[in-house]
Amino acid sequence: MMMSLRKQKNLIAQAIRATNPLNQTTPWYSAAIACLVMSTVSTAALAQEEQDTERSSRSKQPIEEVTVTAQKIEESIQDVPIAVSALSGDSMDALKIERGEELLRAIPNVNFSKSNFSTYNFSIRGVGTKAVSAATDPAVAVSFNNAPLIRNRLFEQEFFDVERVEVLRGPQGTLYGRNATAGVVNMLPVMPEDEFSSEIKAEIGSYNSKRTSGMFNLPIGETMGLRLSGAMTKRDGFDTNTYTDNDVNDRDLYSTRAIFEWEPSETFSANLIWQHFEEDDKRSRTGKQLCTTDPGVSMIGDVEVPENFTGFFSQGCLPGSIYSDEAYGTTNAKGLAFVVAPQALLQGYYPVMKEFLPNPYANAEQSRDLREIATSFDPVFRAENDLVQLNFAWEMSDTLTFYSQSTYAKDDYYSSQDYNRYVSDSIFSDSTEYGLDPGPTPNGIYTDPQLGPSDGVLAVDISRSDNKQWSQEFRLQTSFDGPWNFVVGANYLDFKTQDDYFVFNNMFSLIAEHVYNGVDDPEAGLGTENCTDPQNIEGFQDCMYVDYNSLENIDEEGHNYFLSRNLVETRSWAIFGETYWQINNDVKLTTGLRYTNDRKRSTPVPSQLLLGTETDNDTGEIVPGPASGGLVYKGYPEGDAVTQSWKEYTGRAVLDWRTDTPFTDETMLYLSFAHGYKGGGTNPPRADIDPNVVQYQPLDETFKPEFVNAIEIGTKNVLLDGSLTLNANAFYYDYSDYQVSQIVDRISLNENFDAESMGIELELAWQLTDNTRLDMNMGYLKTRIADGEESIDVMNRTQGHEDWLVVRPSLQVPSNCVAPKDVVEATFAIPYPLMLWALCDTTGRWGSFTPEIESSQYFHEWLNIDPYNPLTDAPNGARGFAADLSGNELPNAPRFTVNLGVEHTIPIEDWDLTLRTDYYRQSESYARVYNTEYDRLKAWSNLNASVSLSHPNSELYMQLYVKNIFDDAPITDMFTNSDDSGLTTNVFTLEPRIVGFSISKGF
Structure with missing residues (x-):
């Protein structure tokens, strides 16, 4: 029976109230949401009516067959004995999947979040890239047209003119090789076609969003073709900086692609692909910065701690829940070294600050809105990526084909934002009141060479990277009529990266200029000269070079800012092969083996923050600074290169069986074993300090490679005359030396942990009627860190030891x-x-x-x-x-994920009206291996809906959509900052509700 009109009206009213809780004038998008909800209700009602009164008209129309290249050949997804999901360009349009990060809404046991340094963590079955060092490889191999890209923008640029995106779950130990321990994401573009065609698409939406995209396909004679495509997006920021009153997290980007294809004969074809991506906007690498303020201790035993010294026993932030009201505090900076040092060391000359050992953030307030920040600087983000690929295929005979793929990629990015993420109080005293002319802080203002004048603490960071990659693959593939076939190949990769991370802080410059580069005689005034020669410094002082260039033009030699530079070169070659034995008509055995030779060369460039030297009065030689322990007073000398190499065998074996059952049209069962590997690397170098002055706590200089053994059993089924596909699998991983990072001693320290992962997955696509379709996938995942594994939690170093x-x-x-x-x-x-x-x-x-x-x-x-x-x-x-990690869950590994989509098409003469609703939910998980309350990420869900109107004969298509209907802002991941910045937490969240309308026309 159809739902009553009264119930429909009640549901519409509830939808409007949900989007307008303050009962203000109903905005236009609330009406749009109401229409979508009504459409969804009508769809459900119509489906129920059709089932009750017209069961005999159930569709026999089969689900459209999906072709994939998961095994480097084109074949039906139902014939591939691998857990693989594939989305066509049209499917992604229907689901409003616009970037790689949104793929989790359509694939079981997949998770995604941005990370702290312009990278991301795409995890499959609990295995991702939680190591952020420049020397690490991604656990999920991200590929463009089957070529793996170590650094890429596929999760930032928007999809356009896409044939399909394939996601292979599980280690791909043969064909994809070296770093695919978790799986592969492969994006394939639409290639030139035989007929002339073109398309233009325009879109407007929330936040003044404007998108345009298009393609132009031109056949050239009988043997050549050209396809040009591109996309551009501009929109205002999702977030607001309440201090500068500017929007942040806007987008201004474009992508272009050109593909030239040549097929001079039936046995030879070649294509050349060029793709360019560029972005220049105010996007923030991170979201809001949270902190449960640590007030320190007031009593130690029977001794009362003076108020000014409580900061020495405060770690800045406590490990409280990031969902509590207390998490919106600010770090207790009273004990931060850059606050204490100038006050303590200059106190004999003049009090540089208004009060002794102040907390610069004592009066800073944080909004409870995750989309509001208050920072002194607005973020800047620039990225540029180019890819050139040459492919050719030569059919040497009717049964033997030779393939070649050459790929060059270049990726550069630059990102800058406020480092402390809070607005400082006014803390500097007026140096002129103490007989200085003018002194470092005239009128309570200190002018930093890079950051300019301020009456409080200012800090800005810059993350940038320059990456180049060249790869070559040759492959020979057979297509014999008999039971045996094979593929053999070889590939080579040459990847070079330079990752730079800067932190500028006006307190660093103040210390460099007026503590270390000062002079002993207070009557002469504190030193203001730029130290260019250690002989300029007298007494117990260090000479450290201060860079006086602007932020955009630094000479990268200053010791008044922090620079972590990572130079890594990876060279890898491999030979691989797979054999396919069709034992009989129903049973096939696939075996594969790969030999990989990896070589990494890391050149350490130790940081030099506030390190200086002096000149020995007797010998005239430059010697380590007596106070700072620096070995050089200027520049960043490179250390001796560290070369690592690994020679590893990986592979897989799969037995699949096609059988007939009474209740299916086609059924395949498969059992597979795979062994995967991902290379190790070096941890970044720490500061270059004379060990007679300062010696760090011992830390590992390298980290181990990862290994995984995976067993999987699965089934793929076609039912109801092809109108239903039902695929399921269960898996078990035995993981050795999983790589995870945390910030220790200002570096990204990579640690290794043994772990296991197991789970089940279900994917269903059902054409209920000629006009109604249901899509569903579900994933269950259980991960466990091995017994005996341990690590020091920087948020809880005492682990409950009260003494x-x-x-x-x-x-x-x-x-x-x-x-x-x-x-x-x-x-x-x-x-x-x-x-x-x-x-x-x-x-x-x-x-x-x-x-x-x-x-x-x-x-x-x-x-x-x-x-x-x-x-x-x-x-x-x-x-x-050390914290005991035994039995803890791996980070970013929710137990449950579920996706549910319903689509119904209503024919209206020559038009098709399509209504679609998609729902996604993931259960709670943890952001770190320690699994504390601080690490807990709450479960979250996402609801999207769309109404589309198309006219197939004229290729006209219109769509009204709403993403994140309830405007939720779940925290998808977080990152813990360093001890010396107060252990603050950067959080990452989902995009807000977006309402948009698009129209496209094909020609």
């Missing part, structure tokens, strides 16, 4: 340390509380870790305790207590 405290380090040591409470308590008995900085010290110098040097006796005599050596008397060299 230990987290202590802030000195300026030159980036990471916090732990110290016994009794030692900390005794420290307050001496007249120099800043000696707290020496609690992680074995030299008597602030913040160093030097086991070779005997502990400072006078320090321990002051404390009246036994000598204390953090490297031997504290857990893990004072880094903290």
Whole structure:
């Protein structure tokens, strides 16, 4: 029975209220949403009526056959014994999947989120790229037209003129090889066609969105063809910077593609592809920055901690839930080294700040709206990508074809944004009031060479990358009539990258100019000269070069800013082959083997923040700075290159069986085993400091490669005269040395963990009637980190040990340390509380870790305790207590994912009116391996709908759509920043509700 009109009206009213909770004047998009809801209701009602009264008219129209190249040959997706999903360009238009990040809405057990440094994590079955070092490979091989691209913009540029996108789940140990431990995403463009055609598409929508795209297909004679296509998008920002009153996260990008194809004979064909992408806008790499403020401690044992020193026992932010109201606080910066150092070291000359040891962010307030930020700088994002590919195929005989694919790709990006993500209070005192003319901070303003004048803390970061890749593959493939066939091939990859990450902070420049480069005589005024020669510096001072160029024109030699530079070159070659044995008409055995030779060459470029030297008065030689420990006073010298190599065998074996059953038209069962591999690499170098002044806590300089053994059993079925396809599989992964990163000592430290993953997947497509279709896929996933695995959680270094405290380090040591409470308590008995900085010290110098040097006796005599050596008397060299990871879930691995789509077409004379609704949901997951409440990511869902009107005869197509109907802002992932910036958390979220209308016309 059809739903009553009253119920329909009630549902429409509820939809309007959901989009307009304040009962304001109904906006136009609320009416559009109401129409879509009504359409969905009508669709459900119509489907129910047809089932009740016209069951005999059930469609016998089969589901359209999907052709894929998952095994490097064209074949039906139902004949491929691999868990693979494929979406055509038309399917993606219907689902409004516009970029790679939205593929999760159509594929089971897939997750996606941006990450902190202009990269992304696309994970399949819980396995993704959680390692962000420049030396890491992606676990999911992203390919364009079957060519893997190490760095790419396929998850940022919008899809256009796409034949299909294929997603292969599971390790592809043979054909795709070296780094496809989780799977492959392969985007294939539409190739030139035999007939003249063209299309133009225009779209408008929310946030002043404007899109245009089009293609032009031109046959040239009998043997050649040309296809030109492109797309352009402009829109205003999704987010608002309430401090500058500007929109951020806008988009301004375009893509173009040209494909020339030549087929001079029936046995030879070639094509040349060029693709260009460019973006220049105010898109932010990260979302809002959250923090549950850590106030520090007021009592240690029986000793009261002075108010000004509570910051020494605050890690900045606590590991509280990112969903609590307290998470919208700001970091406690009272103990941050760049705040403490100028105040402590210049206090004898003049108080550089209005109050002693202030918290610059004490009065900063954060909106509870994840789409509102308040920062001093608006973000900048620029990216440019070019790809050139040459393919040819030569049919050497009726049964043997030779393929060649040559690909060159270049990718550059530049991204800048506010680093601290909060607006600082006014903190500087007026230096002229202390007899300085004018001094560093006249009228309470400090002018930074790169960031300009400010009365508070300013900080900006820049992430940029320059990447080049060249690859070549040759492949020989058979098509014998007999039971045996094979494919053999070889490929080569040459990839080079330079990743640079800068942090500019006006406090760094203040320290460089007026602490280290200052002069001893206060009557002469604090030093303002740019140190270009260590002989210019007298007394106990270091000479460190200050770069006075603008932010856009830095000479990249300054020690008044942080630079992490990573130079990595990867060269890889492989030979591979697969055999296909048709044992009988129903059973086939596929076996494949690949030998990969990987070689990585990493050139370390240690950071030099606030490092300087001096000139020895006796010898005139430049020697390490007595205060900073720097080995050079200018520039960033390269260290000795580190070369790593791996020689590994990977492969797969698949047995598939086609059988007849009483309830299916076609059925295939398959059982597969695959072994996958992904190379290891080097961890970035830390600061280049004289170990007699500062020595870091020991960390691994390299990380291991990943390996996975995967077993999968699956079935693919066609039912109801081809109108229903039902595919299902179950899998088990045994993973060795999964790579995961966290920020330690200002570097991305990569660690390895053994783990296992298991799950089931279901995909269904059902043409219910001639006009109604149902799509559904579901995924269940259970991951587990192996027993005995452990790691130090920078958010919880004490792990509940009440006799230990987290202590802030000195300026030159980036990471916090732990110290016994009794030692900390005794420290307050001496007249120099800043000696707290020496609690992680074995030299008597602030913040160093030097086991070779005997502990400072006078320090321990002051404390009246036994000598204390953090490297031997504290857990893990004072880094903290390791967290037990046994049984924890892998990050970004939700237990359940589900996608449900309903589409109904209503013929209206020569027109087709199509109504579609899609719903996606994923269960909760964790952002880090520690699985604490801080790591928990809540479950979230997404509802989209569209109404399309098409006139097939004239190729006219119109669509009204709504994405994220309920305007949800779920946190999809997060990133924990470094100790010395207060352990703040950058979060990433979903795009807001977008309503749009598009129209396209083909010719």
